[in-house]
Amino acid sequence: EAYAFLNVVAPRLEQLRRRLVVANNHLKSADPEQARLNAILESQTAIREFLVSIPHLSALAEPIDVLLEAVREDPAPEANEAVEEWP
Numbered sequence: 775e776a777y778a779f780l781n782v783v784a785p786r787l788e789q790l791r792r793r794l795v796v797a798n799n800h801l802k803s804a805d806p807e808q809a810r811l812n813a814i815l816e817s818q819t820a821i822r823e824f825l826v827s828i829p830h831l832s833a834l835a836e837p838i839d840v841l842l843e844a845v846r847e848d849p850a851p852e853a854n855e856a857v858e859e860w861p
Contacts, residue, residue, distance in 0.1 A: 786827050793820030811845065818842055 797816035803809035822838040825831045 786824055790820055790824040814845055
């Protein structure tokens with residue numbers, strides 16, 4: 775039974791490792807703020823997909839769903855952004 779479990783989990787762990795490498799590569803982007811956001815989204819999405827892919831672990835993905843939803847929300851406009859004027 776443990777061997778069967780490892781046969782299921784090992785490929786998923788390798789996929790997770792590759793996705794986390796991609797997330798880490800986002801940090802090398804020219805725009806540090808966007809790079810951090812992309813790395814967060816990629817890494818948390820990868821972890822979530824890993825958890826959901828294993829029976830009985832999908833409930834652990836709920837906090838990640840909350841985090842991803844919060845990160846994906848549109849940020850409030852910054853004060854220094856140009857405001858469109860009415861004619």
